[in-house]
Amino acid sequence: MRLVILGGGESGTGAALLAKQQGIDVFVSDAAVITPGCKYVLTNHQIPFEEGGHTIEKIQSADEVIKSPGISHKAAIMQQLHSYSLPIIDEIEFAARYAKGKIIAVTGSNGKSTTVHLIYHLLHAAGYPVALAGNIGHSFAKCLTQGHYNYYVLELSSFQLETISHFKPDIACLLNITPDHLDRYDYSIEAYAKAKWNILRNMTGLEHFIYHKEDRLTTQYLQEKKSLPQLHPMSMPPIPSIGSDIFRLNLHNQSFGPIATSIALPGRHNQYNTMVAVTAATLVGVSSTIITSALPKFSGLPHRLEWCGRLQGIDWYNDSKATNVASAVVALLSFTQPIIWIAGGIDKGNDYGSLLPFVKEKVKAMIFLGKDNSVIRKAFHPLGLPIQETDKLASAIDMSLSIGSPGDVVLLSPACASFDLFKNFEDRGNQFKERVKLLMVK
Known part of the structure; x- marks a missing residue:
């Protein structure tokens, strides 16, 4: 059996290791550059791979293709493979x-x-x-x-x-x-x-x-x-x-x-x-x-309503994992104190309408953090609440301090993806925590 894996990340590399262990002829193909860590694993286990593009002849010869989850069925390589009627499965399968x-x-x-x-x-x-x-x-x-x-x-x-x-x-x-x-x-x-x-x-x-x-x-x-x-x-x-x-x-x-x-x-x-x-x-x-x-x-996970400490009588919460509207709703509903809400990032086609009543009831002021805040600003402007904007996390935290009063909550619950300013939601949350911690020790 010959197996081709599309994508050389965590999922694809793991599938390649399992295939190798099972004695399957396996090849990894990635349109992007494979990270050094994954590349080391593949090389160390003598698993052949290519990066920076797909060679269709090498993929076409497979008995089965494993698609990494990040690859959409709309991707050009997927459309091409569908025409060959190759069995395509996920790593989980x-x-x-x-x-x-x-x-x-x-x-x-x-x-x-x-x-x-x-x-x-x-x-x-x-x-x-x-x-x-x-x-x-x-x-x-x-x-x-x-x-x-x-x-x-x-x-x-x-x-x-x-x-x-x-x-x-x-x-x-x-x-x-x-x-x-x-x-x-x-x-x-x-x-x-x-x-x-x-x-x-x-x-x-x-x-x-x-x-x-x-x-x-x-x-x-x-x-x-x-x-x-x-x-x-x-x-x-x-x-x-x-x-x-x-x-x-x-x-x-x-x-x-x-x-x-x-x-x-x-x-x-x-x-x-x-x-x-x-x-x-x-x-x-x-x-x-x-x-x-x-x-x-059980104390919970980082970046999910994670309490970062109390600064100037204000409780600071990192909810950077809230990358959609529904997550932000449950975060806002978790507090009875006035909230200074830090939101924004890459909009994923969000409908902010369901957030409006909760923001109106719970939020004292909004700070939009992103390269382009036009969509989220337009959605919440009719509420008449104080709004500030920035593309720097440190500025968002300083704004929160200037607005906040003892007994308030500063909540980073963006309702958006993080990739405009950060590597991922973890990076966004970690930078938030580090900045708050730094201010606490001053």
Whole structure:
């Protein structure tokens, strides 16, 4: 068998390593320059590759092609390959062929990383041999070359699910579907949702599906699908009123809670993510005693409503991972204090309309950080709130200090991609944290 992998990044390199380990004739082709780290891995394992362009003759001779998730089906090379009728799959599909353990797969527009890390945390606390991989910087295929585990917890993006053929998780979690990456899907939420639903494609009544029962698109799809796994619908926890009971989760005659005080993460969305993670852990057999003990020890992930400290009586939060509107909504809803909101970046076809009522209610002032703030400025200008603009993060922080008062919150929750001014959302968040920390020690 001859296998060609398009893309020499983390996903492609991982697939190449697994193919080599399985004795498959493999070749890697990347239209861009492969990073030194990945190039070293390929060279060290004697895996042939090309970079800076595709040689169609070398790809055409493949029995199967693995497409890295960053490559759109609209790309010229993909259009060319479709004309040759070559089988094209994703790295996740390829890796799953060699996974002997059970797979817990999590997808959704928002909350994936927190949820998979929490599931991993709970299974690890129970002593289960468990690995974490997927759309979090750790290739599933590479993970399989490093050892075998009883459980694989995978974060999966819509890009990784587009060409699923036989992949079937034992437990699938679809957290939510809100507009994101629509530029890849011809600005169609239905096309984007269809990619997410691929996680269900091969599931049967022997597997489990955890989903948001208030998600209209998903519930409609389930009504139309003939073969279904065991369904576990979840709801966003209610907002507790003064004097009311804090939300508790009851599952399989076990009670977990109070959820709101069991985790050190702000926001109802994190309570929901916790409910999903607890459900998944319970389905694989983790006891309520272990779950109750482990939950308070989970401190969350960087760049997701990450508290950076208190400066001049103001609490500073890094939510740089909020690269779409829905993420920014849940961030704003997580606070009762007046918010100075730092937003902006590369607009991905965002509809800011759903944000307007929350900004009007929660936000004291807005600072737009980006090379071109015209779209986001136009969307929020009618609210009449103070607006400042800059293309420098240090200036955005200085503006926040000049506007803020003790008791306020400064929230970096951009609702946009980061690539206009930063390498990625991590770079944006890290620079924010470093600047705040520097000012705190002065």
